Amino acid sequence: MSDENFLGRWARLKRETKTADAEKPEAEPATPPEAPPAAPPELTDADMPPLETLGFDSDYSGFFSAKVSESLRKSALRKLFHQPEFNVIDPLNDYCGDYTTFAPLGNLITADMKYHLQRTARAQLESLMETNAMTHDTLLAARQQALASLQQHPQAVTDSVAYQSQGRVLIIGGAEALEIAAQLPETLKPHILLTEAVNTELKQVVTPLAGRSIDISGYLGAFSISLNSEDGKGSILQTDLILDLQLTPTLQRGIQPPGYFAPSPETLATTLAELPDLIGEFSKPRYFHYNPSLCAHSSSGLKGCTRCIDACPAEAIISIGTKIEVNPQLCQGGGACAAACPSGAIRYQYPSPAHSVDQLRVMLRTYREAGGIAPKILFHRSEMAVSLDALPANILPLPVEELGSTSPELWFAALSFGASQVLLYDEDATPELSRQTLQQQLATAHAQLQGLGYASDAIQWLAVGTPADGISPAPVMPTFPSSTQGGMNDKRLQWTVALDHLYQHAPQPSAEIPLPQGAPFGLLNINKDACTLCMACATICPLKAIDGGTNKPQLRFHPDRCVQCGLCANGCPEKAITLQPLYLADHAQRRMTRTLHEEEPFCCIRCGKPFGSQSAIKMMLGKLASHPMFQDPRALKRLEMCDNCRVVDVVQDPDAMGDTMSRSFRH
Structure with missing residues (x-):
């Protein structure tokens, strides 16, 4: 083991390292570094794209x-x-939504909105009552007297429509039809139309459908059922009543014919209980009155107004050439036809429009005289239960046979009599066709209200399910002197008289009010370059809204008579007429005759007598110039002569009469 300590070892290693570095070959000199590249020129605004x-x-x-x-x-x-x-926002971000705009709620009213609306409405009415030193009991007493006045003006008796039933019942269905037939009382005479193959011993009272189609016509006591097969071999069944048990009933109408029942499983028992009572003679009111002289349905083979046909949920109205025909047995008093009719040719008569207007006038006058303020008229179906206790005290309910039987002339009459609002209380029982007609009439009425400067919700439709206690009592119309006109059975006159009164007191009236398509008021626009003054439009117009001049070719228009039926536009050979739905609120303008087009007369080139318009003769010459009969210049020239001179010239023309005949005429 070495005796070398730590310091000695460190010194030795250091000496060895120096010796090793000294023995290494000398390294080659390093290559001198390249010069750095020149810096690029600094960019300026001019160098930027x-x-x-x-x-x-x-x-x-x-x-x-x-x-x-x-x-x-x-x-x-x-x-x-x-x-x-x-600009891609994480959809999970709580703040990624656009909270600056909101989708409209439409007819949706939240509970909070209802609460605030009701509170505001009550506050407005209470403020008005306080101003007039009036109590809630005063309003209730005034309403009671107003409703009592209706009993003093009962509706006039109208014609009736008769039915007669012997109790023959046709049951349409499968095996369940056989079971139900066995349950019927002996007074009824059932016959089964089997829609499926079922083994039964009741051959004498069963008719198998066997793949044939079903066509049903008629009404209580007079139903006719046609069973049609592809080979043309069919049969006909006659019956008084029909009980249709099919999942999809044969008849799909808004209002079914009397005597036809297609109950749901929930209402089947009720229907079966009603059938025995439908034996004998029955009658119902004749709900309509038709005046063909006012009808704009058709003229000269051209199609015009079909609004009553389109609006009838009972399919009781058909076209018979130039006029319409209403089947009184099928008519169930829906009233949409009368509401849709632009001229008043078909009107409701149970009650008559004049009676309804008189009722409104008397009821509103009685309410005011009893100390009531801000009255509102609530139209509702007579069979719809409306609780007076749930209604605000200033709302006067007025029952009608069908909600669809009310129309703008009645609504505007109520407003002119001092109603602060007209409310239309809808329900599930209203046929969809009637509801659509009601909405179309509302669109016209709202446009007229806005054109006069009134709030459009002065006439308001209450959606199905609106609670009675949720109806606002707040007044909508301003206060002005009430109108005093009597009830009339002339729809357009009643309508315009009420509007004239509203126009006199309107806050910001417009003399001309644009209306939606289909409105029964408007003007005609004439393309004068195309019009030849042939007077076809004046000949076709059933209401004489267009006529000709007396001293020269002229087309005159009477705005107060036009119902926008479109017959003139359909019958114009040059397609020069377009309709413009518009209401002239000023009475003088509405009654003023307008000249749509006029020309100097074309005079006979032989005697000088005026006999046509310049453009009509010019058009005729252009169209007949290439006709074989008018290749002779003299024959073509005769087109510029009046009737008398044309005959004389033909007689004197050897080429036209033959030489021998021409000489005999001259002698």
Whole structure:
């Protein structure tokens, strides 16, 4: 073992290292380093690319040069960070939504909104009552007197429609039809139309459908069922009543014919209990009145207004050439036809429009005289239960046969009599077609209200399910002197008289109010370059809204008569007429005759008598110039003569009459 200590060993190792370094060969001198490259010139604003050319993949490093202006550098960075790649928000971020805009709620009213609306409405009414020193009991007493006045004006008796039933019942269905037939009382005479193959011994009262189609027509006591097969061999069944048990009933109408039942499983028992009572003679009111002289359905073979046909949920109205026909047995008093009719050719008569308007006038007058304020009229179906205790004290319910039987002339009459609002209380029982017609009429009424400067919700539709205690009592219409016009059965006159009164007291009335398509008021626009004044439109118009001049070719228009039926536009051979739905609120303008187009008359080239328009003769000459009959210049010239001179010229023309006949006429 070495005696060398730590320090001795360290010194020895150090000496050995120096000796080893001295013995190494001398290293070659290192290659001198290359000179650094020259620095590139610093970039300036002039060296930068246009900002509009920059995208996400562009090189933005140059903008960080010291000599690039701060404003340009910021603009470039702003351009970069506005790229879509830098604007992807994590959908899990709580703040990624756009909370600056909100989707409209539409008809949805939250519970909180209802509460605040009701509170505001009550506060408005209470403020009005306080101003007039009135109590809640005063309003209730006034309403009671107003409703009692209705009993003093009962509706007039109308014609009736008769039915007669002997109790013959046709049950349409499968095996369940056989079971139900066995349960019927002896007074009924069932017959089963089997829709599926079932073994039964009741051959004499069973008719198998056997793949045939079913066509049902008729009504209580007079149903006819046609069973049609592809080979043309069908049969017909006659019955008084029909009980349709199919999952999809044969008849799909908003209002089914009387005597036709298609109950659900929940209502089957109720229907079966009703059937025995439908034996004997029955009658119902004749709900409509039709005046064909006012009808704009058709003229000269051209299709015009079909609004009543389209609106009838009972399919009781059909076209019969130029007019319509209403089946009184099928009509169930829905009233949508009368509401949709633009001219008043078909009107409701149970009760008549005049009676309904008189009822409104008397009821509102009685309410005011009893100390009531801010009255609201609530139209509802008579079979719809409305609790007076749930309604605000200033709301006057008025029952009608069907909600669809009310229409704008009645609504505006109520407003002119001083109603602060008209409410239409809808329910599930309203047929969808009637509801659509109601919405169309509301669109026209709202446009007229807004055009006069009133709030559109002065006439308001209450959606199905609206609670009675949720109806606002707050007044909508301003206060003005009430109108005193009597009830009329003329729809357009009643409508315009009420609007004239509202126009007199309107806050910001417009003389011309644009209306939605289908509205029964409007103007006609004429393309004068195309119109030849042929007077086809004046001949077709059933309501004489268009007529001709007396001294020269002229087309005159009477705005107060036009119902926008479209017959004139359909019948114009030059397609020069377009309709413009518009209401002229000013009575004088509405009654003023307008000249749509006029020309100097074309005079006979032989006697000088005026007999047509310049454009009509010019068009005729152009169309007949190439016709074989008018290749003779003299024959073509005769088109520029009046009737008398044309006959004389033909007689004197040997080429037209033949030489021998021409000489005999001259002698």
